[in-house]
Amino acid sequence: MSAEKPEEKAPAAPELSPLLEKVLARLGDRVLERHTARGDDRIHVARERILEVARILRDDPELNFDLLLDVTAIDYFGQPDDFETKLQVWDQNRAVMRRLPQRRHELVLPPRGPEPRFAVVYHLTSTRLAHRLRIKCRVPEDDPKIASVTPVWPAANWLERETWDLYGIVFEGHPDLRRIYLYEEFVGHPLRKDYAKHGEQPIQEYVGPGAKEPRRPH
Amino acid sequence: MLDPERKNPAVPIEGNQAAALEELHTPPMRLQFGPSHPATHGTVKITLDLEGEQVVWSDVEVGYLHRGFEKECETGYYYQNIPYTDRLNYSSPILNNTGYCMAVEKLFGIATPERCNYIRVIGCELSRMADHMLCIGASAMELAAFTPMLYLIEGRELILDMIDSLCGARVTTNFVRIGGISADMPHNFPEFARPRLDRALKLFEDADKLLTENPVFRQRMEGTGYLSREDLIAWGVTGPLLRAGGEPYDVRKVHPYLVYGELDFDVPVGEHSDNFDRYLVRLEEFRQSRRIILQCLERMPDGPVDADDPRVRWPGKGRVFNRMEELIDQFKLVTEGGMPPAGEVYHAVEAANGELGFYIVSDGTGKPWKCRCRAPSFSNMSPLSKMITGGQLADVVPTFGMINMIGGECDR
Numbered sequence: 001m002s003a004e005k006p007e008e009k010a011p012a013a014p015e016l017s018p019l020l021e022k023v024l025a026r027l028g029d030r031v032l033e034r035h036t037a038r039g040d041d042r043i044h045v046a047r048e049r050i051l052e053v054a055r056i057l058r059d060d061p062e063l064n065f066d067l068l069l070d071v072t073a074i075d076y077f078g079q080p081d082d083f084e085t086k087l088q089v090w091d092q093n094r095a096v097m098r099r100l101p102q103r104r105h106e107l108v109l110p111p112r113g114p115e116p117r118f119a120v121v122y123h124l125t126s127t128r129l130a131h132r133l134r135i136k137c138r139v140p141e142d143d144p145k146i147a148s149v150t151p152v153w154p155a156a157n158w159l160e161r162e163t164w165d166l167y168g169i170v171f172e173g174h175p176d177l178r179r180i181y182l183y184e185e186f187v188g189h190p191l192r193k194d195y196a197k198h199g200e201q202p203i204q205e206y207v208g209p210g211a212k213e214p215r216r217p218h
Numbered sequence: 219m220l221d222p223e224r225k226n227p228a229v230p231i232e233g234n235q236a237a238a239l240e241e242l243h244t245p246p247m248r249l250q251f252g253p254s255h256p257a258t259h260g261t262v263k264i265t266l267d268l269e270g271e272q273v274v275w276s277d278v279e280v281g282y283l284h285r286g287f288e289k290e291c292e293t294g295y296y297y298q299n300i301p302y303t304d305r306l307n308y309s310s311p312i313l314n315n316t317g318y319c320m321a322v323e324k325l326f327g328i329a330t331p332e333r334c335n336y337i338r339v340i341g342c343e344l345s346r347m348a349d350h351m352l353c354i355g356a357s358a359m360e361l362a363a364f365t366p367m368l369y370l371i372e373g374r375e376l377i378l379d380m381i382d383s384l385c386g387a388r389v390t391t392n393f394v395r396i397g398g399i400s401a402d403m404p405h406n407f408p409e410f411a412r413p414r415l416d417r418a419l420k421l422f423e424d425a426d427k428l429l430t431e432n433p434v435f436r437q438r439m440e441g442t443g444y445l446s447r448e449d450l451i452a453w454g455v456t457g458p459l460l461r462a463g464g465e466p467y468d469v470r471k472v473h474p475y476l477v478y479g480e481l482d483f484d485v486p487v488g489e490h491s492d493n494f495d496r497y498l499v500r501l502e503e504f505r506q507s508r509r510i511i512l513q514c515l516e517r518m519p520d521g522p523v524d525a526d527d528p529r530v531r532w533p534g535k536g537r538v539f540n541r542m543e544e545l546i547d548q549f550k551l552v553t554e555g556g557m558p559p560a561g562e563v564y565h566a567v568e569a570a571n572g573e574l575g576f577y578i579v580s581d582g583t584g585k586p587w588k589c590r591c592r593a594p595s596f597s598n599m600s601p602l603s604k605m606i607t608g609g610q611l612a613d614v615v616p617t618f619g620m621i622n623m624i625g626g627e628c629d630r
Binding site: 037038039040042066069070072074121123127130132134153155157158159162166180182190197 | 279280281284286288289290292293324325327449451452453454455456465467472473561562563564566573575577579587588590592596597599600601629
C-alpha cells in the first residue's frame with residue numbers, strides 16, 4: 001500500500017506551466033507554494049513580501065501584470081488549509097461508514113488547518129501578454145494586517161476598502177481605509193464565517209462629526 | 219471621515235477666476251449629488267466641492283443597494299444561486315447567468331454541448347445589445363435628449379421579446395443552468411429573431427443619427443471624463459471604457475470561451491478616451507453583437523443542449539416517475555446539490571460593462587465555501603472621482619452615464 005502511493009502521486013506532482021516557470025525564475029524563494037489546477041496558476045507569498053512581489057510582477061517586462069482585477073479574502077474558519085485534505089478524509093469516513101457503521105466513533109475529523117485563518121487573494125492579468133495569475137497571502141486572525149498594494153495598482157483602493165469592510169482585514173498604508181458598503185458605525189464584518197447570515201443589527205447611531213446631541217428627557 | 223483638506227492642490231485655478239476668488243474670498247461650495255438624483259441612472263452619492271462651476275474635490279460613495287449577494291450564495295446549493303445572479307446586472311442578466319454557470323462548470327470539469335454554447339452566445343449578445351441600448355438611451359436622456367430614449371426603448375422591447383421567447387422571462391431570466399440551459403430554443407426562433415433584429419437595428423440607427431451629429435450632445439460628450447490609457451489600466455477599468463482608451467482588451471478575444479473563438483467579429487477601439495469615444499464604442503459593439511447573433515443562427519448545429527453529467531443535470535421527469543434509480547438521483551440532487559471536487563476556480567466573461575469574473579472556492583460539499591463576483595461596475599466606478607475632479611459640474615452627468623454603473627452589480 002505504502003509502496004504504491006508515491007507511484008500514484010508521481011505523475012500528479014505539479015508540472016510547471018510556462019507562466020509559473022517565468023514567475024518562479026523571477027521571484028525565486030519569495031514563492032512559498034505554487035499550484036496549477038483547472039488551468040489557473042496560483043502562487044502563495046508571505047504577507048510581509050507582498051508589496052515587493054507586486055512591484056516585480058508589474059514592472060518585469062516578461063510578466064507585465066499591469067491590470068489588477070480583484071482583491072478579496074477567504075475565511076478558512078476552522079477548516080483545513082485550501083480544502084486539499086478534506087476530500088480524502090471524507091472518502092475514508094464514507095468507506096468506514098459503509099463497511100462498519102458500528103465503529104463510527106473512530107471516524108477521523110478533518111485536520112485543522114496549520115495555516116492562519118484568512119487568506120487575501122489577488123487576481124492579476126496582463127493586457128499585453130494575456131496571462132492570468134492568482135496570489136494568495138495567509139493572514140492570521142489575531143493580527144489581520146497586510147501591506148496595501150495601492151502604490152502599485154491604484155485599482156486596489158476600492159477593492160481593499162471592500163475587503164476591510166466585509167472581512168476586517170487591515171491594509172497598512174492604504175490612503176483612505178474606511179468602509180465602502182456599510183456605514184461606519186456598523187459592528188462586525190459580515191462575510192466572516194462567524195457572522196451569522198441572519199445577524200441583522202439595528203441601525204447604529206451616527207457618532208461622527210456633526211452628530212446631533214441626544215435629546216434630553218423632559 | 220471626509221478629508222478636512224478638501225482642496226485638490228493638483229488643480230490650479232487660473233486667470234480671472236483666481237483673481238475673482240481672491241477678491242471675493244469665496245469658500246468652496248459643498249454639493250451633495252445624489253444618492254437619488256434625476257440626472258443619474260444609479261443610486262450613488264457624489265460629494266462635490268465647487269469653485270464656481272469647477273469641481274475641485276469629490277468623493278464617491280456606493281453601497282446603497284448592498285444586499286449581501288456573497289453571503290447569500292454561501293448558504294445555497296450551486297444550482298440555487300443562479301437566480302441571484304440575475305439581480306447583479308439587471309439590464310443584461312443572461313451574461314451574469316452564463317458567467318456564474320461557466321465558473322461552476324469549470325469547477326466540476328464539465329464541457330457543454332455545441333448547441334448549448336451557441337444558444338448561450340445568442341442569449342449573451344442579446345443581453346449586451348439591450349444593455350447598450352439602455353445605457354445610451356438613459357445617458358442621452360440625462361443630457362436632455364429625450365427622443366432617442368423612446369427609439370431605444372422600443373428597440374430594447376424587441377430584444378426583450380426575443381429573450382422572452384428563449385426563456386419565458388424578459389428580465390429575471392434564470393436561463394442558464396449548470397451544464398446546460400433551461401430549455402432548447404423554440405424551433406422557429408431564427409424566423410422570429412431575424413425581422414426583429416433588423417427592426418431593432420433600424421431604430422438604433424435612427425437614435426444614432428439623432429445623437430451623433432447633434433452639436434449639443436457632442437459638446438457635452440467630447441473631451442469630458444478623460445482618463446489616459448495608462449491610468450485606465452492602473453485603475454482596473456475594463457470593458458467599453460478601456461477600449462475607448464485604445465486598449466483592445468476584450469475577454470471574448472483574449473481568452474475565448476463558448477464559441478467566440480470560431481465567430482467572426484471585431485473589437486472596436488477608441489482614440490481619445492473621452493465620453494464621446496465611449497459612446498461610439500458602444501454603438502459599434504451593438505452592431506458587432508448583431509453580427510455575432512446572425513452568424514450563430516446560421517451555424518447552429520442540432521443536438522442535445524444539456525451535458526450528459528448526472529452530477530449536475532437532473533434526469534427528466536419521464537424517467538423519474540418510472541424508475542427507482544432516477545428518482546433517488548433527483549432526490550439527492552435536490553436535497554444535497556451536486557458536489558464538485560474541492561478546489562478553487564476563477565472564470566471571467568465579457569459582460570456589457572467589462573470583465574465579469576466569478577471566483578468560487580469549494581470545500582467539496584454542495585454549497586460554495588465562497589462565491590465572489592468580480593463586478594465590472596465596481597472597478598469602473600473607482601476612478602470616477604479622478605475623472606470628474608478638475609472638470610465642470612455639468613461633466614459629471616455624461617461621465618457617470620458612460621460608466622454605466624449598475625447598482626445591483628456594483629453594490630452586490
